[in-house]
Amino acid sequence: MKVWAHTLVKNEERYLWYAAMSVIDHVDRVLLWDSGSTDGSIEIERGLKKKYPDKISLKQVTIGSLEEFPLARQKMLEETKSDWFIVLDGDEVWWEDSIKKLIKTINEKGRNLESIAVPMIYPVGDIFYRQEESAGRYKLAGKKGHVALRAINREIVGLSSSNPHGTWGWTDGNGQMIQNRDPKKIMFCDAPYMHFSLLPRAGNRIDDSKVMKRSQKLKYELGKPFPKDFYYPEVFFKPRPGSIPSPWQVMSPEFKFRAFFETPARLIKRKIWQGRAGY
Numbered sequence: 612m613k614v615w616a617h618t619l620v621k622n623e624e625r626y627l628w629y630a631a632m633s634v635i636d637h638v639d640r641v642l643l644w645d646s647g648s649t650d651g652s653i654e655i656e657r658g659l660k661k662k663y664p665d666k667i668s669l670k671q672v673t674i675g676s677l678e679e680f681p682l683a684r685q686k687m688l689e690e691t692k693s694d695w696f697i698v699l700d701g702d703e704v705w706w707e708d709s710i711k712k713l714i715k716t717i718n719e720k721g722r723n724l725e726s727i728a729v730p731m732i733y734p735v736g737d738i739f740y741r742q743e744e745s746a747g748r749y750k751l752a753g754k755k756g757h758v759a760l761r762a763i764n765r766e767i768v769g770l771s772s773s774n775p776h777g778t779w780g781w782t783d784g785n786g787q788m789i790q791n792r793d794p795k796k797i798m799f800c801d802a803p804y805m806h807f808s809l810l811p812r813a814g815n816r817i818d819d820s821k822v823m824k825r826s827q828k829l830k831y832e833l834g835k836p837f838p839k840d841f842y843y844p845e846v847f848f849k850p851r852p853g854s855i856p857s858p859w860q861v862m863s864p865e866f867k868f869r870a871f872f873e874t875p876a877r878l879i880k881r882k883i884w885q886g887r888a889g890y
Contacts (some may be wrong), residue, residue, distance in 0.1 A: 613693035614714055614762075616641045619683055621674070622813035624651040628855045629772050631659050631667075633705040633804075633846040637714050638697065641667045642687050644673040649821060650814035651854065652701070658852060677775040677823060680694055682722030684772035690763070695721055697762045702807040706844045708781075709802035712761060716800050725796040726781075726789050728752040729761035730803040732743070734810060734890050737862040738843075738872060740834035742809060746881055751800035759806075760790055776824060805844060815858075831870040832877055 616638045620627060631641060641663075643656055660669045668690075672683050688696075695717050716727060726753040733742040747756030760781070763770070769784020780791045790797055809830045813819040820826060844855070845857050862870070 612695055612716055612718050613639045613850050615639055615691050615693040615696045616699040617684070617687045617691070617696055618643045618645060618699045618701060619672075619687065619773075620648065620650055620656075620701035621646045621654060622648050622650045622818045622825075624648075624655065624814040624818075625702075625810075625812050626704060626807050626858070627652055627701040628655050628659065628844045628851060629844070630699060630701050631848065633707075633844055634710050634734075635659075635663060635666060635699070637710045639666075639693060641699070642670070643667050644670045644672050644683065644692065645670050646683065648733060650761045650816075650818040654854065658854075678775065680776040680823075681772040681774060681779050687774060690768065691765060693765060695762055695764055700806075700808075702810075702812050703804055704807070704844045704846060705804040706802075706842075707710060709804055712802040713800055716798070716802075717762060720798065723766060723796075724798050725764045725767050725792060726760055727798050727800050728754065728758050728760050728790070728847070729762075729800050730754075731759050731805055731806040732755040733757055733806050733808070735830050735832050735834035736866065737798055737860060738807075738858055739861065740836055742830070742832065744836050744884060748884075752797045754799050755793075757806075758799070761804075762800075763789065812848065830877075831866065831873045833867070833870045833874045 616634055618631065618641055645653060645656055647714065653656050656669055660667045674680055710819055713727065734740060736740040744756045747758065749758045751758045751760055763781055766774065767783055767789060774780060774783040783789055783792060807827050811819050811829065
């Protein structure tokens with residue numbers, strides 16, 4: 612089956628190159644659309660387009676409000692000419708085994724499925740620490756926690772991008788979220804990726820602040836250290852252009868100081884929420 616990737620970005624200088632390069636050899640095409648970056652993202656996008664002219668479709672779009680976000684996603688859907696597509700944001704980096712497993716699952720079972728959910732690993736503070744799994748609030752394909760709907764069958768009747776950013780999702784012709792349709796049509800695939808949404812993602816703080824709702828995602832939190840033998844995605848070790856930021860940046864003393872005081876309150880609040888939600 613043909614599988615395309617949807618990558619809608621704004622100010623994703625830190626991880627965009629790694630995200631795109633982690634899947635480029637495993638999908639048939641990447642729709643790389645920029646919605647007004649002011650950091651180094653556009654130069655990175657042009658470099659990727661130059662390297663993969665036949666695989667990357669680069670476009671500049673305008674998103675002026677949260678309500679316009681689903682419209683851009685809808686346009687991407689309308690230009691997609693594949694059997695399935697995956698959502699690949701500019702802060703999502705895949706392991707080779709994971710993306711291979713996801714594509715294999717689509718090829719082997721895609722005719723009987725509508726969507727596929729996968730687990731996420733959230734670095735917090737910096738790349739050497741992770742947020743605890745119990746912090747995840749998603750419920751998909753019989754799983755709870757850090758799990759995301761990342762592969763969608765384009766043949767779902769009436770498939771549409773719906774709702775403003777924050778409550779956005781894919782719906783069918785009746786307005787029903789696709790993850791709430793036939794439970795036999797959604798599958799959990801144990802193919803994790805690293806999601807850097809809790810870290811700074813633009814080239815600097817000013818450019819990060821220009822992205823809607825991004826300030827709400829930055830977490831001043833002391834996470835759990837990854838094991839010393841933790842195997843990071845392979846793309847982090849591949850040769851990269853000199854303009855691409857290193858992923859091995861550590862949290863600043865200022866961040867660590869603030870996180871030291873905010874983390875206990877976050878953990879208490881999280882436990883209260885988990886109790887109320889029945890986690």
